[in-house]
Amino acid sequence: MEVNPPKIKVLLRDNDRLQKLKTAFTGKYEESPLFYACAPGRVNLIGEHIDYCGYAVLPMAIEQNILAAVSVNNSQTIQLANTDPKYKDFTVSACEITIDPENPQWHYYFLCGVKGIQEQLSLSSLAGIRCVVDGTIPASSGLSSSSALVCCAGLVTMEANQKSVSKVLLAETCAKCERYIGTEGGGMDQSISFLAEEGTAKLIDFNPLRSTDVKLPDGAVFVIANSCVEMNKAATSHFNIRVVECRIATKILATVRGLEWNSLQKLGELQTQLGSSLDKMLDLVEEVLHPEPYTREEICKMLGITAQQLCDNILSANTQHVTHFSLYQRARHVYSEAARVLQFKAVCDSAPADAVLQLGELMNQSHASCRDLYECSCTELDQLVDICREAGAVGSRLTGAGWGGCAVSMVPTERTDSFLRTVKERYYMPHARRAALVKQSLFVTKPGGGAAIFTEE
Numbered sequence: 225m226e227v228n229p230p231k232i233k234v235l236l237r238d239n240d241r242l243q244k245l246k247t248a249f250t251g252k253y254e255e256s257p258l259f260y261a262c263a264p265g266r267v268n269l270i271g272e273h274i275d276y277c278g279y280a281v282l283p284m285a286i287e288q289n290i291l292a293a294v295s296v297n298n299s300q301t302i303q304l305a306n307t308d309p310k311y312k313d314f315t316v317s318a319c320e321i322t323i324d325p326e327n328p329q330w331h332y333y334f335l336c337g338v339k340g341i342q343e344q345l346s347l348s349s350l351a352g353i354r355c356v357v358d359g360t361i362p363a364s365s366g367l368s369s370s371s372a373l374v375c376c377a378g379l380v381t382m383e384a385n386q387k388s389v390s391k392v393l394l395a396e397t398c399a400k401c402e403r404y405i406g407t408e409g410g411g412m413d414q415s416i417s418f419l420a421e422e423g424t425a426k427l428i429d430f431n432p433l434r435s436t437d438v439k440l441p442d443g444a445v446f447v448i449a450n451s452c453v454e455m456n457k458a459a460t461s462h463f464n465i466r467v468v469e470c471r472i473a474t475k476i477l478a479t480v481r482g483l484e485w486n487s488l489q490k491l492g493e494l495q496t497q498l499g500s501s502l503d504k505m506l507d508l509v510e511e512v513l514h515p516e517p518y519t520r521e522e523i524c525k526m527l528g529i530t531a532q533q534l535c536d537n538i539l540s541a542n543t544q545h546v547t548h549f550s551l552y553q554r555a556r557h558v559y560s561e562a563a564r565v566l567q568f569k570a571v572c573d574s575a576p577a578d579a580v581l582q583l584g585e586l587m588n589q590s591h592a593s594c595r596d597l598y599e600c601s602c603t604e605l606d607q608l609v610d611i612c613r614e615a616g617a618v619g620s621r622l623t624g625a626g627w628g629g630c631a632v633s634m635v636p637t638e639r640t641d642s643f644l645r646t647v648k649e650r651y652y653m654p655h656a657r658r659a660a661l662v663k664q665s666l667f668v669t670k671p672g673g674g675a676a677i678f679t680e681e
Contacts, residue, residue, distance in 0.1 A: 227390050229379060229418065231677045241291065241358070242678065245307065249293040249356045252305055257293035257356075259383055260678040263375035264289040265361035265368045266416045267448055267632050267669060268623045269425060270590050271565040273598055275410030277470050278492025279562040280429045282438060282569060283412055284671040285420030286448070288361040290372040296384045299352035302338065304331050307358040318350035325406030325541070332405055333370050337377025340401025341385075344393070351384045362664055364454035366624020371413030374402050375675055383677050391418040391674065392433050406542060407463060420674035427569050438572050440671070441579040444634050449612060449647055450665035451604040452658045453628030461542040462627050466598065468543045470558060473513065473551040475538070476526050480512045485527065491558050502563045509555045517548035550599070557597035564590055584619025584634050591621035600626030608651055609633075615646035640668065 236243050242260060249257050264285040271281030300318045314331035321339050323332045334357070342350055357376070361369035378398045382389050389397075395418040399411035415428045415435065425438040440446075455462075474494050478485035481498060488494055495505050524534055535544055564586050571582045591609055595601040605622050608631050612620035617633035624630060635643045644666060652662040 228388055229391055229394065229675050229677060231679065233681045234678050235681050241360075245291060245293045245356060245358050248307055248358075249295075249354075252356055253295065253303075253354045255295055255354075258295045258679075261292045261294060261376050261379040261383060261675070262289050262678065263372045263379060263417045263675040264420060264672050265372050266413060266420070267367060267446065267630070268412065269446070269632060270568045270587060270621070271412075271561060272590060272594050272622070272624075272626070273466060273600065274492075274558050274561050274565070275412040275428070275430065276467055276490070277410070277558045277562075278430060278490040278496075279558065280427055280565055281412045282425060282427050282565050283416040284425035284440075284446075284669075285416055285674060286361075286367065286669045287672045288367065289672075290357060290359045290361065290369070290376040292358075292376050292380055293356045294380050294384060295354045297352040297354070300349060301352045302335075302350075303352075303354045304334055305356045306330065307356060311357075318352065323404045325404070328405055330373070333373040333402075334377040336401045336404045337374040337379075337398060338381045339404060340374075340397045341378045341381040341387075341389070341394075343401070344397045345382075345385070345387055345389070347385060347387075350381070353380065353384050355380065360664075362450055362630075364629065365450050366455070366622070366626065366629025367448070368413040368417070368624065370405075370407075371398070371402060371409070372417055374398050375414055375417040379675055379677065394418050394675075396433055409463075416674075418675050420672060422671060422673040424671050425572075427565070436569075438569055439575075440572060441575060441583065444580045444583075444618070444636050445640055445668050446670070447612075447617070447633045447635050447640070447643065447647075447666070447668050448623075448630050449608055449633065449651070450630045450661070451602070451608050451628055452655075452661055452665060453602055453604045455625060455628035461546075462600070463625055464540045464543050465546055465549075466554060466600065468539055468546070469549045469551055469554040471538060472518070472523055472549055473509075473555040476523070476551065477508060477512055477555070479526060481508070491555060492562070495559075502559050502566075505559045506556065509552060509559065513552035513555060515552045517550050520547060523549065553597040553599070557593045560593055560597075561590060580634065580636060581618055584617070587619030587621045587632075587634060588613070594622055594626060598626075602627055604628070605631060608647075611647055611650045612643075615650070616643045644668075 268283040398414040419435040475485040612633040616639035620633040623632040652658040
């Protein structure tokens with residue numbers, strides 16, 4: 225695997241989308257782009273909401289991506305435009321980049337990537353850029369459109385300022401800098417966007433960040449189906465509440481086991497400190513945590529802290545209003561889902577005759593856990609998952625943050641056509657809005673490549 229993102233020479237006449245983007249860029253700025261940057265979206269096959277707890281996940285890149293055409297100048301001004309007219313043009317001085325987490329506009333995600341690379345490389349001044357962005361990842365669909373935009377912007381900033389940064393460092397930098405918009409994610413989306421390779425899914429491990437090829441079994445395809453319910457992670461507190469609940473569960477479990485809890489933030493770190501298996505961690509959850517929600521007062525008493533210390537040191541900015549925390553359910557999901565990821569990879573590696581059925585069952589278990597323990601599904605997603613299974617999927621589950629977005633299904637190859645037909649008829653066609661979106665909402669996918677720079681031959 226190449227250490228740095230690849231730089232690929234292309235003939236524009238062979239690529240319709242690049243040609244159209246060049247035309248849009250030239251029409252907008254009356255000059256030609258110097259280069260193009262591309263970052264893919266991803267589908268997470270299994271391992272939901274556990275990357276920020278320190279556990280491995282198993283995604284693959286998809287062909288839908290964010291593509292940017294870029295020219296470079298000495299203006300120290302960043303000019304952004306989007307081929308989709310609903311996203312407004314934006315111009316800012318490179319010396320005055322500010323990001324408003326209270327107002328998550330599309331250009332702020334781009335600026336996250338710019339600011340992250342500027343800080344990582346200690347660039348005192350930035351090259352001016354003109355940029356037109358084109359995206360084929362459905363927004364707020366759980367396929368990582370926002371992270372792909374951050375990654376694309378990081379790549380643009382690196383190339384425009386004539387720097388060379390490894391894929392791993394780019395991924396780590398873009399994972400950190402997306403927090404400027406207020407999302408406390410774990411790094412899966414950015415990692416697969418840079419580390420993906422065509423034809424293989426990846427097991428992504430953290431601390432240190434590394435990826436391992438996972439060969440998916442023959443005889444089945446993965447199908448993505450969008451519920452058409454949008455959920456913007458940065459615009460709600462659902463996501464960060466789960467992060468905080470996992471953090472509090474970590475600290476309470478550590479306290480009961482006599483560990484110094486102050487420095488422990490993640491359920492994965494706790495397992496490492498205790499030197500226990502995932503099964504033993506599940507036993508610990510059963511023994512220590514109660515299923516009823518915990519109040520602030522109860523948490524403060526168990527940790528020996530004041531209400532103010534809880535607010536200042538443990539809660540995040542957009543979770544200050546939360547009064548009750550479901551710790552048992554969140555910890556149970558995380559430890560059981562981490563185990564499912566390892567089982568999924570083991571089945572792929574050993575390739576038994578019934579591999580497709582085994583993997584499908586793990587996906588079904590994952591959805592049940594996301595729905596019942598992590599409470600990150602929604603009525604439409606549950607309905608869509610049920611329809612997918614009835615239409616012939618061996619496994620189907622929500623993918624991405626949840627509360628809307630997409631389901632991913634594993635479908636035996638010979639059932640693909642009837643599966644697509646049935647899901648279209650039962651989920652999309654009865655609703656006018658869904659029916660209008662079906663072409664970009666229901667599709668077969670396969671593992672795609674990672675982020676890259678393109679220049680014209």
